[in-house]
Amino acid sequence: MRRMSQVPAAQPRPSLLYAVKQVELIVRARLDELLRESGVTALQYTALTVLATRDGLTSAELARNSFVTPQAMADLVTALERGELIVRHRNPHNRRQLLISLTPAGHDLLARYAAPVADIEERMVRGLDDDDRERFRAYLNTARASLAE
Numbered sequence: 001m002r003r004m005s006q007v008p009a010a011q012p013r014p015s016l017l018y019a020v021k022q023v024e025l026i027v028r029a030r031l032d033e034l035l036r037e038s039g040v041t042a043l044q045y046t047a048l049t050v051l052a053t054r055d056g057l058t059s060a061e062l063a064r065n066s067f068v069t070p071q072a073m074a075d076l077v078t079a080l081e082r083g084e085l086i087v088r089h090r091n092p093h094n095r096r097q098l099l100i101s102l103t104p105a106g107h108d109l110l111a112r113y114a115a116p117v118a119d120i121e122e123r124m125v126r127g128l129d130d131d132d133r134e135r136f137r138a139y140l141n142t143a144r145a146s147l148a149e
Contacts, residue, residue, distance in 0.1 A: 023124070030120050038109060039083060043068060044076055045113070048085060048106055056099040058091075085109060 014022075031042035040048070047066045051057065054065065063073035077100060080086045085106035091097035102110075125133050 027120065027124065031117070034116050034120065035113065038113070040080075040085070040109065043072075044080055044085075045117075047073070047076055047080065048102065048110055051086065051100060051102045051106070052110055055101050056091075058097055058099060062100055080106070 028042045031045060035042065035045055043066065047062055047068075050062060050065045054061075057065065059073050059077055060070050062077070063070045066073065066076075068076065077086065077088070081088060083105075084103055086100050087103055088098040088100050091099050125136065128136060
């Protein structure tokens with residue numbers, strides 16, 4: 001009797017959601033490692049980068065733009081304010097709102113880490129040519145926009 005050779009079953013590919021989450025976790029770990037000496041976490045750094053492009057946000061707006069819950073943002077804002085990286089001031093048009101802005105120390109921290117953070121991004125896309133990088137960016141932005149609808 002002839003034995004049939006066993007062909008290994010094809011391994012199922014991970015889902016795109018799994019792959020995206022793995023990239024996020026690796027990026028966050030790299031950022032946390034890079035930022036450790038500054039005392040700022042990857043989530044705090046993300047909030048600072050949001051404020052660098054959109055100054056004067058409320059805590060709720062900052063939470064939405066930084067991909068954290070409003071409750072998590074409250075703790076994050078307190079820590080950043082304690083570290084003198086942000087300030088809160090009353091909205092002159094709505095005295096009940098506190099608006100958040102970067103301090104000079106916050107701007108300095110972002111400037112100090114801009115190149116090392118760019119190196120992490122460069123490492124992430126090292127195997128892609130310029131056209132693939134632009135397509136990758138476009139695909140990610142399309143996916144984000146589709147899920148935000």
